[in-house]
Amino acid sequence: MAEAVVSVTVQKLGELLLEEPLFLFGIGDQVKQLQDELKRLKCFLKDADEKQHKSERVRNWVAGIREASYDAEDILEAFFLKAESRKQKGITRVLRRLACILNEAVSLHSVGSEIREITSRLSKITTSMLNYGIKEAIGREGLSLSDSQRQQRQSFPYVVEYNLVGIEQSLEKLVNDLVSGSEKLRVTSICGMGGLGKTTLAKQIFHHHKVRRHFDRFAWVYVSQDCRRRHVWQEIFLNLSYKDENQRILNLRDEQLGEELHRFLKRNKCLIVLDDIWGKDAWDCLKHVFPHETVFTVGSEIILSTRNKEVALHADPRGALHEPQLLNYEESWELLEKISLSGRGNIEPILITKLEAIGKQMVVKCGGLPLAITVLGGLLATKSTWNEWQRVHENIKSYVSNGGSSSGSKSMMVADVLCLSYEYLPPHLKQCFLYFAHYPENYEVHVGSLVSYWIAEGMVMPVKHTEAGTTVEDIGQDYLEELVRRSMVMVGRRDIVTSEVMTCRMHDLMREVCLNKSEQESFVQVIDSRDPDEAEGFPSLSTNTSRRIVVQLHGGAEEHRIKRLSQVNYINPRFRSLVYIMKKQGHSWALLGKVSFKKMKLLRVLDLEGAQIEGGKLPDDVGDLIHLRNLSLRLTNVKELTSSIGNLKLMITLDLFVKGKLLIPNVIWKLQRLRHLCMPSDVDPKTKLDLSTLRNLQQLWDFPVGQCDPRDLLAMTSLRRLSINLSSQDTNFEAVSSLSTVLKRLRGLTINVPCEPLLPPVDVTQLVSAFTNLSELELFLRLEKLPENQTFSPDVGALRLWQCGLVDDPFQVLERLPNLKILQLFEGSFVESRGVDCRRRCHDASCLHRVKVL
Numbered sequence: 001m002a003e004a005v006v007s008v009t010v011q012k013l014g015e016l017l018l019e020e021p022l023f024l025f026g027i028g029d030q031v032k033q034l035q036d037e038l039k040r041l042k043c044f045l046k047d048a049d050e051k052q053h054k055s056e057r058v059r060n061w062v063a064g065i066r067e068a069s070y071d072a073e074d075i076l077e078a079f080f081l082k083a084e085s086r087k088q089k090g091i092t093r094v095l096r097r098l099a100c101i102l103n104e105a106v107s108l109h110s111v112g113s114e115i116r117e118i119t120s121r122l123s124k125i126t127t128s129m130l131n132y133g134i135k136e137a138i139g140r141e142g143l144s145l146s147d148s149q150r151q152q153r154q155s156f157p158y159v160v161e162y163n164l165v166g167i168e169q170s171l172e173k174l175v176n177d178l179v180s181g182s183e184k185l186r187v188t189s190i191c192g193m194g195g196l197g198k199t200t201l202a203k204q205i206f207h208h209h210k211v212r213r214h215f216d217r218f219a220w221v222y223v224s225q226d227c228r229r230r231h232v233w234q235e236i237f238l239n240l241s242y243k244d245e246n247q248r249i250l251n252l253r254d255e256q257l258g259e260e261l262h263r264f265l266k267r268n269k270c271l272i273v274l275d276d277i278w279g280k281d282a283w284d285c286l287k288h289v290f291p292h293e294t295v296f297t298v299g300s301e302i303i304l305s306t307r308n309k310e311v312a313l314h315a316d317p318r319g320a321l322h323e324p325q326l327l328n329y330e331e332s333w334e335l336l337e338k339i340s341l342s343g344r345g346n347i348e349p350i351l352i353t354k355l356e357a358i359g360k361q362m363v364v365k366c367g368g369l370p371l372a373i374t375v376l377g378g379l380l381a382t383k384s385t386w387n388e389w390q391r392v393h394e395n396i397k398s399y400v401s402n403g404g405s406s407s408g409s410k411s412m413m414v415a416d417v418l419c420l421s422y423e424y425l426p427p428h429l430k431q432c433f434l435y436f437a438h439y440p441e442n443y444e445v446h447v448g449s450l451v452s453y454w455i456a457e458g459m460v461m462p463v464k465h466t467e468a469g470t471t472v473e474d475i476g477q478d479y480l481e482e483l484v485r486r487s488m489v490m491v492g493r494r495d496i497v498t499s500e501v502m503t504c505r506m507h508d509l510m511r512e513v514c515l516n517k518s519e520q521e522s523f524v525q526v527i528d529s530r531d532p533d534e535a536e537g538f539p540s541l542s543t544n545t546s547r548r549i550v551v552q553l554h555g556g557a558e559e560h561r562i563k564r565l566s567q568v569n570y571i572n573p574r575f576r577s578l579v580y581i582m583k584k585q586g587h588s589w590a591l592l593g594k595v596s597f598k599k600m601k602l603l604r605v606l607d608l609e610g611a612q613i614e615g616g617k618l619p620d621d622v623g624d625l626i627h628l629r630n631l632s633l634r635l636t637n638v639k640e641l642t643s644s645i646g647n648l649k650l651m652i653t654l655d656l657f658v659k660g661k662l663l664i665p666n667v668i669w670k671l672q673r674l675r676h677l678c679m680p681s682d683v684d685p686k687t688k689l690d691l692s693t694l695r696n697l698q699q700l701w702d703f704p705v706g707q708c709d710p711r712d713l714l715a716m717t718s719l720r721r722l723s724i725n726l727s728s729q730d731t732n733f734e735a736v737s738s739l740s741t742v743l744k745r746l747r748g749l750t751i752n753v754p755c756e757p758l759l760p761p762v763d764v765t766q767l768v769s770a771f772t773n774l775s776e777l778e779l780f781l782r783l784e785k786l787p788e789n790q791t792f793s794p795d796v797g798a799l800r801l802w803q804c805g806l807v808d809d810p811f812q813v814l815e816r817l818p819n820l821k822i823l824q825l826f827e828g829s830f831v832e833s834r835g836v837d838c839r840r841r842c843h844d845a846s847c848l849h850r851v852k853v854l
Contacts, residue, residue, distance in 0.1 A: 003045040004427035008458050009069040010038050013076070027112040034072055034115055037122040041065055044129070063522065063545070064125050070547060070574070072118050073458075074602050074627070079111040081626050081649060155199045155275045157206055157220035163374070164204070165335040166327050167197065171204050177320050178205065178271075178301055179214040185265075185292055187319040189312030190305045193487035193507065194417040195371030196324050198305040202273050205303060215271040215301070222275050225424050227282035230254055232274075233289060237261050240270055261289045265300050274304040278424055280314045287315070307421055309485040326368030326507075335370065336363045339377025351386065358389050365396045367508045372400050372414045401512055418513045421488050431459045432479050433488060436506050437518035437526065438550040438579055444492050444503045449607075449632075451476035452653045452676065456604045456629035457576060469745075473675070473698060480504065496822045497775050497797035524548040547576040553610060576627075577605035582635075597621050607632040616640065623647040633658055634678075646670040656680050657701070662687075664707075669693045681725070683707050691716075702752075710735045714742050723750035723778075733767040740770035749774055753781035755803045755828075765791055775819075779804060789816035798822045801829040 013035040048062050178188060190198045205211060206220060219239030221232050234257065237249050241264070252260065264270075272290075277283060283304075290302065306312055312321050327335065336359055341352065359380065366372035376392075379399055383389055392399050401415040425433060432454055439445055451473060454460045460476045480501055483489040488510060492503035506514065518524055525546040578600065596619055597603070603625045609632055616639035622631075623644020631648070632655040639662060646667030653676040656662060663684035668677070674694050678701040685706070692712040694700075699721040703713070706727055713722070722743070724736060736751070749771060753762065761784040768777070769791045776798040783804040797819050801810075805828060814823060 003042060004431045004459075005066050006038050006042045006045060006069045007427060008461065009073050010035055010042065011461060012073060012458070013038075027115060030112055030115045030119065031076070034119045034122070037119055037126070038065075038069065038072075041122065041126065059520075061125060061128065065122070067545070068118050068121050068125070070576075072115070074574075075111060075114045075118070077627060154222045154224070155203075155220075156222075157203060157273070161200050161203070163335060163338045163377075164200070165338070165370075166331040167201055167204065167324070170322060170324065171201065171208070174201075174205055174320065174322060175208050175210050178303075179210050185290055185300050185302065187302045187304060187312075187316035189315060189319060189321050190303065190324065191309050191312045191321060191487070192307065192324050193369075193510065194307060194421055195369045195414055195509075196326070196487075197370040198324060199275055200370070201322075201324060202275060202303055202305050206271070206273055211271060215269050217268050217270040219270065219272045220275065221273070223277045223282060223286075225278045225420070227277070227279070227285065229285045230257065232286055233257050233261055236272055236289075237264070240264060240268070258289050262291060265289065266291045268300070270300040272300070272302045274302060277304050277306050277311060278308065280311055283311060283315045307487045309487070310482070327370060327373070328368065329364070332363045332366060332368055332373055333360055335373050336366075336377045336380075339374060340380035347384065354386050355389055358386070358393055362389075362393050362396055365508070366400060369414070369507065369509055371417060372509055375414055376400055397512060401509065414509055415513055415516070418510055419517075421486060421510075422513060422517055425486070425488075428459065428461070429479060429482060431457075433483060434514060434518045434521065434523045435459075436489070436511065436514050437524050438548075439506075439581060440528075440552050440554070441508060441511065442505070443581070444505055446503055447477070447480055447501050450504075451480065452630055453577065453579070453605055453607075454479065456652060458604075471698065477501070522546045524550055527551045528554070530554050547574060548579075548605075549575055549577070550579045550581060553580060553582045573599045574602055575600055576602055577607075578603060579605060579607040580609050580611055581607075582610045595619060597625055601625060601627070603628050605630045607634075608636055609634045610636065612637045618642050618645075620644045626650070629653065631655070635659055638662065641665060643667050649673065652676065654678070664689060666690055672696070675699070678702065679704060710739075713739050717742055717744070719743050719746050721748040722746055724752065726751065726753045733762075733764065737766050737770040740772070743771075744773070746771060747774060748776040748778075750778040751781060755780075755782050755805075761785070761805070763787075768792055776800075778802075784808070786810045786813045789813045792817055795819060798824075800824040800826070802826045803828040804830070806830045 013031055045062065045065065048058055174188065190201055192198055206218065212218075217240040219236045221235040221239070223232060233254075234249060237257065237260070238246055241249060249257070249260075274286070291300070302315075304312070304315060309321075309323075312319075337356070340359060341355065344352065347355075362376060362380075363373060366376060376396075376399065379392060380389060383392065401413060422430065422433060435450065435453060436445070438453075451460070454476050455472055460472050460479060462472055462475065477500060480489065484491055484501065484504070489504050489506055491501050492505050494500065495502050522545045525548065527549065529552060595613055597606075598621050601624055604627050606622075606625065606628060607630065613636060616637050618633075618638060618641065620642050621644075622628075622642060623646070626647060627650060628648050629650050630653040631645075631651065632653070634655045634657045636658050637660070638658050639660060641656070641662065641664045643665040645665075648671060651671045651674055654668075654671065654674060655676075655678045656664065657678045658680050661682045661684050662680040664680075664687045666687075666689055668674075669690045669692065672693050673696060675696050675698045677691075677694065677697060677699070681702055683704045683706075687704075687707045689704075689708045690712065691703075691708055692715050694712075695715050695717065697716045697719055700713075700716065700719060701721075701723045703722065703724045705725060710724075713719070726736075733751075740746075751764070751767065761782045764779065764781075764783065765787040768787050772793050773795060774793040775795045777792075777796055778800040780802040781804065783801075784806060785808045786806065792813075794817075796817055799814070799817075799820060799822075801824070803826075810830065814820060
């Protein structure tokens with residue numbers, strides 16, 4: 001992970017040198033020297049990251065580089081912010097100008113000294129490579145963690161497993177597809193997370209009697225992460241040809257080998273299994289020998305297994321793609337029972353019953369992962385007493401992950417298999433993966449919040465040659481999708497209209513890998529409110545080397561224990577993020593009392609969701625958190641926002657959705673880098689805000705027309721999502737409709753008008769027709785009748801109606817919307833009258849197969 005941290009720092013230093021040379025006048029050479037030193041060390045970090053598990057010297061060496069990179073970024077960013085602030089004040093008086101020059105000279109000298117100190121630290125780290133044998137430890141020949149894992153993981157076709165559960169239907173379908181015959185070579189891909197049984201399924205296909213009759217020649221090659229083209233081609237050819245040809249094949253040059261293998265595959269009906277292929281580049285270097293032309297081919301087929309869905313789609317976009325699913329509870333128990341209890345005729349039935357009861361509890365911890373169940377079953381098969389099974393049950397995580405050995409077993413265990421996926425991640429995704437260590441077990445992660453954390457911490461960097469209009473949020477979504485494609489993260493819910501991942505989660509065993517790696521990298525310090533030892537051990541945070549702290553809040557936590565979590569005097573001042581995560585949404589257990597941020601000035605993320613703060617007000621010193629980019633007060637009891645919030649010039653995400661009424665000083669306009677702003681649903685009437693400077697906003701929730709000028713929205717030309725709260729006294733939509741001429745990128749719109757029984761229904765025809773590019777529309781207002789279907793944007797895919805009181809049958813309009821995919825009719829949205837049966841019409845609409853009525 002250190003490689004990713006250094007990469008970000010090197011890039012930011014380069015941007016400063018290129019874009020802000022005046023600010024760095026006098027220290028530019030020192031900044032350049034620091035960048036060069038980091039670049040030199042970065043060359044060794046990829047190998048060092050992989051070897052650090054074997055050597056404490058290497059581990060400490062890597063940690064030193066990581067910490068120096070963080071410190072350099074913090075120092076230069078603080079200096080840049082101060083210099084920019086002075087520049088914006090536009091001092092004109094001579095005396096003030098003189099004071100400014102003197103202050104800048106002092107600041108330059110100070111930051112120059114700090115940069116020299118960091119560069120000196122890095123130089124010592126470089127010297128230590130030679131003096132303490134670290135360079136030799138990094139480059140020493142021998143197996144790295146991934147090398148040894150690959151050797152243990154290697155598959156052989158003759159090793160066939162017989163305890164099979166839950167693959168019968170998939171096996172039959174894949175076999176029938178394979179032997180159905182085709183003139184063109186096809187690729188059948190089996191894709192999923194490590195331990196899901198991809199290789200097991202491929203072996204069953206490989207040895208199936210129908211397959212054996214259909215094909216003439218067979219080849220099985222284990223590819224792994226270290227894909228060597230010549231080796232793979234040779235193995236395929238040696239498998240397919242007769243033994244007396246072996247020596248000749250081994251002596252062929254690369255071009256001869258490829259040409260002869262290509263010719264052989266065109267003349268013979270062959271089945272080739274490429275097991276455990278990891279990247280698109282691996283497929284690209286192998287594919288040239290596989291004949292895709294239809295002339296002279298006789299129906300050869302390829303099966304590949306991979307953890308990365310992108311590889312499967314790249315190899316053959318039209319090929320068969322099979323994604324094995326996790327076993328359900330019944331299948332899981334059937335597999336565990338076969339392995340652990342079959343052939344136990346010497347055990348009394350009453351004991352078998354007891355063992356079954358405890359076994360059914362243990363199998364749940366395997367999360368339906370066949371490899372985990374197989375490991376557990378193999379272990380239990382060696383235990384014959386209830387006490388032995390109970391001991392395994394008490395230490396189930398250790399036994400499943402490491403086979404019960406605290407030091408790890410030589411055999412390939414579940415954790416090892418899943419670790420391979422982490423080791424193969426590119427550096428920037430390793431950081432993003434480790435961020436999941438923030439979340440409790442079985443937690444449904446909101447992707448929008450997760451990506452906002454990544455962005456705030458600089459983990460998502462804009463890349464060159466991206467499509468026009470691509471935002472940093474889009475890149476963050478791409479990172480998440482790549483983790484999904486690599487089978488490291490599981491999708492919880494997708495947006496039906498856009499197909500973006502809305503929520504995600506991590507398999508329990510993959511999460512264990514994440515937690516272990518996070519601990520190794522000192523990535524995040526987790527405080528569990530249920531754990532009295534951790535709560536009492538809160539002072540240890542002052543010496544913890546982690547840059548992040550997360551407080552996981554669970555129901556039933558004792559109040560005095562939670563209060564200790566607010567004692568920030570114990571916190572390491574170099575923390576970059578402080579996040580509160582509520583296990584149960586809608587409940588607040590974080591009774592923080594009085595808080596202070598004086599010793600947390602490097603924070604980039606401050607998420608206090610659900611916290612109850614003494615006096616209902618953030619302290620003024622929150623304005624000293626000049627590095628802060630993400631601040632969430634969601635569901636807190638804050639009643640008044642401090643004006644010092646206007647000092648937070650780097651703020652990107654600001655969530656003010658508090659539990660009650662909130663008084664907001666007119667300082668939000670100063671946060672001109674804001675991209676996401678969520679206002680409270682109940683803004684104090686005394687609040688008057690100017691938001692006209694927020695030109696970078698992407699999302700704006702609950703814009704209060706009563707406290708803001710609607711014309712401010714005209715400057716927000718980048719808006720993609722807008723939610724507006726209108727007054728019940730003023731439902732003239734002309735001002736809102738006029739926004740359509742400038743909000744060209746707007747895709748989601750929510751209009752909220754408080755419903756009062758004495759007020760007449762409103763006409764939204766002008767509003768709906770003005771926004772022609774909307775894909776999502778949400779209306780909280782009294783309507784009675786929908787506009788005609790041609791009034792709506794043809795792109796509308798989601799329509800949500802609340803308290804509309806529709807009298808006329810809305811389905812006569814809704815059924816004519818060509819791209820409608822989700823329809824939500826909430827309480828009070830539809831009034832049954834004039835012979836219209838609401839429930840019947842909803843049922844009819846849901847039968848259109850493109851509308852989901854909730």
